[in-house]
Amino acid sequence: MINVPKGTKDVLPSDSYKWQYVEGVAREQAKLYNFKEIRTPVFEHTELFLRGVGDTTDIVTKEMYTFKDKGDRSITLKPEGTAGVARSFVENGMAGGALPAKMYYIIPAFRYERPQAGRLREFHQFGVEVFGASGAETDAEVISLADSLLKKLGVQVRLYINSIGCPTCRKAYNEALKAYFAPHLDNLCYDCKTRYEKNPLRLLDCKEEECKKINAGAPSILDHLCPDCKAHFEKLKAYLKEAGIDYEINDRIVRGLDYYTRTVFEFVSTAIGAQGTVCGGGRYDGLIAQLGGGNVPGVGFAVGIERLLMLIEKNGDTIVEEKPTVYFVGMDEDCRKKAFSLCTALRAQGVWAEVDHMTRSVKAQFKYADKIGAKYVAVLGGNELEKGEVSVKAMATGETQSVAFAALNAFFQDK
Numbered sequence: 001m002i003n004v005p006k007g008t009k010d011v012l013p014s015d016s017y018k019w020q021y022v023e024g025v026a027r028e029q030a031k032l033y034n035f036k037e038i039r040t041p042v043f044e045h046t047e048l049f050l051r052g053v054g055d056t057t058d059i060v061t062k063e064m065y066t067f068k069d070k071g072d073r074s075i076t077l078k079p080e081g082t083a084g085v086a087r088s089f090v091e092n093g094m095a096g097g098a099l100p101a102k103m104y105y106i107i108p109a110f111r112y113e114r115p116q117a118g119r120l121r122e123f124h125q126f127g128v129e130v131f132g133a134s135g136a137e138t139d140a141e142v143i144s145l146a147d148s149l150l151k152k153l154g155v156q157v158r159l160y161i162n163s164i165g166c167p168t169c170r171k172a173y174n175e176a177l178k179a180y181f182a183p184h185l186d187n188l189c190y191d192c193k194t195r196y197e198k199n200p201l202r203l204l205d206c207k208e209e210e211c212k213k214i215n216a217g218a219p220s221i222l223d224h225l226c227p228d229c230k231a232h233f234e235k236l237k238a239y240l241k242e243a244g245i246d247y248e249i250n251d252r253i254v255r256g257l258d259y260y261t262r263t264v265f266e267f268v269s270t271a272i273g274a275q276g277t278v279c280g281g282g283r284y285d286g287l288i289a290q291l292g293g294g295n296v297p298g299v300g301f302a303v304g305i306e307r308l309l310m311l312i313e314k315n316g317d318t319i320v321e322e323k324p325t326v327y328f329v330g331m332d333e334d335c336r337k338k339a340f341s342l343c344t345a346l347r348a349q350g351v352w353a354e355v356d357h358m359t360r361s362v363k364a365q366f367k368y369a370d371k372i373g374a375k376y377v378a379v380l381g382g383n384e385l386e387k388g389e390v391s392v393k394a395m396a397t398g399e400t401q402s403v404a405f406a407a408l409n410a411f412f413q414d415k
Ligand code: HAM
Pocket: 079, 080, 081, 082, 111, 113, 118, 119, 120, 121, 122, 123, 124, 125, 127, 128, 129, 256, 257, 277, 278, 279, 280, 281, 282, 283, 299, 300, 301, 302, 303, 304, 305, 306, 307
């Protein structure tokens, strides 16, 4: 037997309705906030992620699915959605169109991580990106969209916000970080020694216990923001407060990707174990320029769909699966043939109908109808065939009535 690759999962027909529901709600919320869908390729040139996500991040240094294609090009399966959307924005000249450009996506993403509950090698994201608007009200809007989606799905999370400043104030902050970490260098993990040299902000993102202890005493970025970044953060807080969106400030949130500037945020749950961050995002005002597209600001987030579903399941079965309206039982071959044609006609009229495919006994057909949860069973025997009607049983009440072939469509339309 060939198994599914480690860190990946099938979504089985018995579960796919949950995905469809969550994706449906996400699309609906995106529409209410006036976002349009964008679809970009599953793989991109590796260089996009080196430049976009950042070559000192764990994602780029350890986790990418990178390979040479037959034309000797270095290709990477996308580890996240933002870089591809930003590439498309630049390549398609969207800066010349209506701004802000507001887009959403539902994608598979790939990271070679150690699998555990809520952490997969292939996972799925619902994400949004806004390009062209630099104000904190846009940060508030994307946070509001994530918040409304999570509320609509009934999941309990906390919103944490932070500002990691702009390249100007970050320079001074990086110096302060280096000064703080210098006496602790020997006690830092191997990766953090590199982070210290190349990207000190990343030091705050380390998951090693020893490093986390040292991090606790590090200076706060919020004490190092320049006046513009400070004003931006104050405005964001005011907008969130006015809109009634609860948040907590957490100055240790730096996010695992290098493109962020100013606002960063995460929605975190404590109900699903260590991988509790359901949604992460922030502002990335330098990304489009980094990709050769000029000075266009951006902000967005992504929600992990698997983690979202874990949270929804924790709440009990809140997503209800829809069931077929009617199942046709045919007593003999002639009846089965007629049942097939009646079923086909109903389907053409938009009625969700099913018919036996296994030449089962009548009893077994009823059993199957029950199994698939059909709301009605329409029985067709010799008598009914002669009279041109079916005997329709409502499964919930057991009530039975005869319905003429010609009246079936009208009978089932609103059921
Ligand atoms: P991220 O924090 O790397 O951000 O991922 C966003 C979400 O994807 C996480 O909060 C989590 O729910 C889910 N996720 C990430 N890795 C895994 C994994 N290995 N297994 C299962 N779920 C996972 C980004 O990807 C940014 N592109 C978000 C963004 C959009 N920022 C601005 N715009």
